[in-house]
Amino acid sequence: MDAEAAGSGRETPRRRGQGELEAAVLSVLGEASEPVTAAWVLRRLGGGLSYSTVITILTRLHAKQAVARTGPRRPVLWQPVADEAGLAALLMRRLLDKQSDRDAVLSSFVSGLSPDDEDLLRSLLAESGPDAAGPPADRPKG
Known part of the structure; x- marks a missing residue:
């Protein structure tokens, strides 16, 4: 002031x-x-x-x-x-x-999450279907 x-x-x-x-x-x-x-x-x-x-x-x-x-x-x-x-x-x-290395960025992001945020992320991925949590090669092209 x-x-x-x-x-x-x-x-x-x-x-x-x-x-x-x-x-x-x-x-x-x-x-x-x-x-x-x-x-x-x-x-x-x-x-x-x-x-x-x-x-x-x-x-x-x-x-x-x-x-x-x-x-x-x-x-x-x-x-x-x-x-x-x-x-x-x-x-x-x-x-x-x-980013050129998406895997590294996502890995770094996830490793910095709190346990509660990790649980929420797992829950959201599970809700979005089995393909969403799998590796990219296993996902259908769309």
Whole structure:
């Protein structure tokens, strides 16, 4: 808190990180029953954000394929393609796709999981069917 804010009893607002803003925008979009404008998103976010900040976040989410936008007509309408968990999964897949040694990356990732997360991963793999847990050569091509 700066001296002026301390003297006035007001706290300086905490600056949110890009990931927090993206999650907040995805959450607001998830509440919409149809595609919405950036102004609609801004009104629901509140918190002193500017219109240009909301547009920037929506554009970044669009580049990450987490939101879809209407064509060139105005106003541009936005809708979620992925929720926060879906966005994280998409980013993880993109990072994995960039690696030359996928086995090493996945092995390292799994070895760093907590026992509870390991159990959850095993459960999810079991739910997705017997082919999902087998080696790639045993999976049907599709």
